[in-house]
Amino acid sequence: MSMSGKVSDRDWSVSVQTHPTPDGFACTIHVIHRESKGKFQHQFRHFKVFRTEQDAMLDGLREGMDWIRHKLARAICK
Numbered sequence: 060m061s062m063s064g065k066v067s068d069r070d071w072s073v074s075v076q077t078h079p080t081p082d083g084f085a086c087t088i089h090v091i092h093r094e095s096k097g098k099f100q101h102q103f104r105h106f107k108v109f110r111t112e113q114d115a116m117l118d119g120l121r122e123g124m125d126w127i128r129h130k131l132a133r134a135i136c137k
Contacts, residue, residue, distance in 0.1 A: 062116045066124065070094065071131075073123030077115045084112045086119035090126045099130060 065074040071092045077084050085108050092099040105122055109115040 062112050064116045064120055066120055071127050073120055073127060075116050075119035075123065077112050077119070079112075080108050083108045083110050084115040085109070086115045088119045088123045088126075090123050090130070092127060092130050101126065 061079075062077045063075060065072060067073070071090070074089045075086050076089075077086045086105045087102065088105060089102045090100070105115070105119050107115075107118065109118065
């Protein structure tokens, strides 16, 4: 079984998909930011493994929101 979650606003979205690992659960994070220059997309695996699937999903959403926060602050350039 895998869980998924999504948080979005008008110009951005963060989605997370969990997957089991031998030591617990991990997640893949996908961030999208739409702007006048086009669409920025980035997909990555969270660096941590979690004991529960819920923890993996929630922390993945937090990590994705941090990416969006940095992107909106122009700390991450396309």
